[in-house]
Structure formats: structure tokens, C-alpha cells
Amino acid sequence: MSLITWQEFENVDVRVGTITLVEDFPEARKPAYKITVDFGEELGTKRTSAQITVHYTKEELLGRQILGVVNFPPKQIGPITSEFLLTGLYREDGSVILAVPDKAMPNGAKLG
Template sequence: MSLKNTIDWNDFEQVEMRAGTIIAVLDFPEARKPAYKVTVDFGPDVGIKRTSAQITSLYTKEELLGRQVIGVVNFPVKQIGPFLSEFLIAGFYRDDGSVVLAIPDKSIDNGAKLA
């Protein structure tokens, strides 16, 4: 396996990865690939943010509600069709292209920063 780039610790410290709880999931029929519009509460310091996520093949809307996830919250807003994505939900690609969410394995406060 080859890594794309080596970064230093200061680069990593600039990435704001926070825990949050999914509070709403809607279909995103305008997306080119199947996706949901996901709303996450990242606590009082970060607030509520929305993103588009291509996670429909492994997760239903119902099972995502209330689940804690990890998100990169300091990216600039990105236009995805008619939708503004405000953060990146973290996950891992499988060989078939589906995405498995990166999630905390114990409950933590919304807004907790990745250590």
C-alpha cells in the first residue's frame, strides 16, 4: 500500500473532527448517486450542520437517526447540486464502493474532538 502524502502533526491538528448525533435524514433524489441529506448536532460550539452522504446501500434512514458519527466540520461549504454540504461525514470505502461509517463505539458528548 502506498500513501499519497506524508503530513506533519501541525497539518493533522488543523482538521476538526468532531462527534455528533444524527437528528434528521432525508432522501436526496437530485443527487447523481444515491445519497441522503443528513443533519447532525455537533453540540453548542459547532452547532447543527448538514451534509450529503452516499451511505444508502448500507444504512436506512431509520437506523441512522440518533446514531453518533464523526465529521470533519472545518471544510468550506460545498455546493452539491441544489444542496449546500457543511461538513464531511467520515467513513471507509468497501471494495464494492459502499461506505461504512466511522463511528464512536461508546456514547460521547456532541462536539467532542477526535484525540
């Protein structure tokens, strides 16, 4: 593991957002959802895809708050453009558990 400076950490823009739409992503190579998140007035709505189908249904995700890295450049993933990175933790089997705030926060709140 390499050490980073506080300045480098501050360059990562992690924000709270609320999932407003979850769609199947049949074109994905591995099972995934297309996810739309409201990051508040400053950032607006952003989309991404996420391989989180093992532990979450579309219905469970809708309305849930998540943490997302919002200052990556857009990345084309099949037919959609990923506009942020949904954060999560990998289990030994490779499945993902979401990293989420444990209390309700305003959309757009910044991790710091």
C-alpha cells in the same frame, strides 16, 4: 502515501455529532441521503449529503453518533450546501461504512 506533520493533522477538525434528521435526496446523481447533525453547543447543527444508502436506512441512522470533519469550507452539492464531511471507509465495491465512536460521546467532542 505522503507523510504529514502532527501540525497538519491537528488542523483537521473532526468532531462527534448526533444525526437528527435524514431525508431522501432524489436529486443526487448517485443514491444519497441529506443528513442533519447536531455537533453540540459550540458548532450547532450542520447539513451534508452522504452516499451511504447501501448499508444504512434512514431509520438506522437517526439518533446515531458519527464523526465529521467540520472545518472544510461549505460546498454546493445540487440543491444543498454541504457544511461538513461525514467520515467513512470504502469497501471494495465502493459502498461506505461509517466511521463512528464505539461509545457514546458528548456532541462536539474533538478527535485528537
